[in-house]
Amino acid sequence: MTVTSNEERAIIRTLLDNCSAGMTDMVPDVGYAPVTNYTDPERLTQEISVLFRRFPIVVGHVEQLAEPGCFITHNTTGVPILVTRNRKGELKAFMNVCRHRGMRVANEPCGKAAMFTCPYHSWNYDLDGRLRGMPQPDGFESIDRESLGLVSLPAGERFGLIWVRPSAGDEVFDLDAWLAPMAEQLGSLRLEDYTIFRSWSVESDMSWRLALEGFLESYHFCSAHKHTACAAYLDNQSVFLDLYPHVRHAVPLPKALELGEQAPESWDYRPNFMTQNYLFPCNFAQVMTDHVYIHSIFPNGPGSSVFQCMMLVPEGPMTEKAERYWNSNYSVVETVFGEDFEIGQKIQAGLDAGANEHFVFGRYERGLHLAQKAIDDALEGRLTAAAVS
Ligand code: FES
Numbered sequence: 001m002t003v004t005s006n007e008e009r010a011i012i013r014t015l016l017d018n019c020s021a022g023m024t025d026m027v028p029d030v031g032y033a034p035v036t037n038y039t040d041p042e043r044l045t046q047e048i049s050v051l052f053r054r055f056p057i058v059v060g061h062v063e064q065l066a067e068p069g070c071f072i073t074h075n076t077t078g079v080p081i082l083v084t085r086n087r088k089g090e091l092k093a094f095m096n097v098c099r100h101r102g103m104r105v106a107n108e109p110c111g112k113a114a115m116f117t118c119p120y121h122s123w124n125y126d127l128d129g130r131l132r133g134m135p136q137p138d139g140f141e142s143i144d145r146e147s148l149g150l151v152s153l154p155a156g157e158r159f160g161l162i163w164v165r166p167s168a169g170d171e172v173f174d175l176d177a178w179l180a181p182m183a184e185q186l187g188s189l190r191l192e193d194y195t196i197f198r199s200w201s202v203e204s205d206m207s208w209r210l211a212l213e214g215f216l217e218s219y220h221f222c223s224a225h226k227h228t229a230c231a232a233y234l235d236n237q238s239v240f241l242d243l244y245p246h247v248r249h250a251v252p253l254p255k256a257l258e259l260g261e262q263a264p265e266s267w268d269y270r271p272n273f274m275t276q277n278y279l280f281p282c283n284f285a286q287v288m289t290d291h292v293y294i295h296s297i298f299p300n301g302p303g304s305s306v307f308q309c310m311m312l313v314p315e316g317p318m319t320e321k322a323e324r325y326w327n328s329n330y331s332v333v334e335t336v337f338g339e340d341f342e343i344g345q346k347i348q349a350g351l352d353a354g355a356n357e358h359f360v361f362g363r364y365e366r367g368l369h370l371a372q373k374a375i376d377d378a379l380e381g382r383l384t385a386a387a388v389s
């Protein structure tokens with residue numbers, strides 16, 4: 001049995017109260033989202049420069065950087081990123097951009113290295129990003145090598161995940177403060193003990209915002225996922241916690257109703273809920289009853305996006321049966337996500353038709369309201385990573 005927190009008890013209580021009253025978790029009124037949120041190239045430019053530069057993005061799992069010399073690269077924010085574990089065991093992140101003439105110095109998704117040699121003219125950098133040398137250095141005698149190290153990015157490891165802010169600069173970057181509203185839950189998962197079973201990415205012809213919104217309500221489950229997720233969860237009974245700027249979206253399994261017949265002291269949250277945690281601005285920790293998906297969504301131009309996902313399991317499969325079990329979970333989720341993406345692409349294809357100036361967010365599509373507010377706050381300067389600390 002897992003430990004059930006006070007926050008989780010409150011979710012269970014809300015669910016049981018809602019169900020016995022024939023209600024669902026709702027905001028006071030419907031909301032409206034301008035369709036230009038999904039189409040306007042200028043808005044996208046602003047979203048990239050604010051949301052995808054000034055806030056922490058999940059770029060990997062600590063397992064990938066287990067030892068000194070391990071590195072990962074990440075290319076979907078628009079800033080090429082290199083993360084290393086240096087000789088002292090510290091995590092370091094850099095722009096993966098050579099200071100000579102801009103080539104990516106590391107070109108594998110992950111690996112182990114003592115030195116990074118740029119493929120263009122072989123300038124080389126160590127795990128701390130310092131420029132160590134170059135062929136035929138007499139052509140560069142007057143340069144200041146110290147100042148030509150790889151450009152550092154703020155980074156940290158928390159809750160088993162690697163977080164990077166994809167811009168340099170001195171603005172406050174306090175990951176603990178930023179993640180504080182989610183700390184109790186993410187800490188209890190002990191994701192640092194998990195292992196990556198699969199990681200994959202999907203490119204789609206839809207705005208990153210459409211992809212994001214697919215995880216912020218469960219009203220669509222019994223239409224869009226009629227033959228998959230519908231039967232697995234209570235229909236449109238999500239409970240949302242406003243953990244601003246993040247959102248905890250708790251989706252109950254049908255058996256969660258049996259908790260009403262148990263003493264609250266014996267309630268066990270995890271086997272009874274799937275939780276889609278929105279970690280502002282573009283990350284999700286989707287917690288299943290016995291494994292976890294970490295996904296992030298990135299714009300790839302107007303009307304186009306990339307979804308990146310890691311499937312984390314408590315331990316690597318030791319038997320064929322375990323391998324089959326995790327593979328079958330992966331196939332289900334790939335099918336369900338595929339259903340979302342197909343719908344998202346069809347929505348995007350119709351946006352320019354002009355049928356809608358606004359989309360309508362229902363009262364129980366509460367995650368949409370909460371995420372949109374946080375995004376608008378950031379774009380309009382009311383939310384900064386520093387402001388949360
Ligand atoms: S661009 Fe890297 S060595 Fe020239």
Ligand SMILES: [Fe+2]
Pocket residue numbers: 214215220221224225336340
């Ligand atoms: Fe969905």
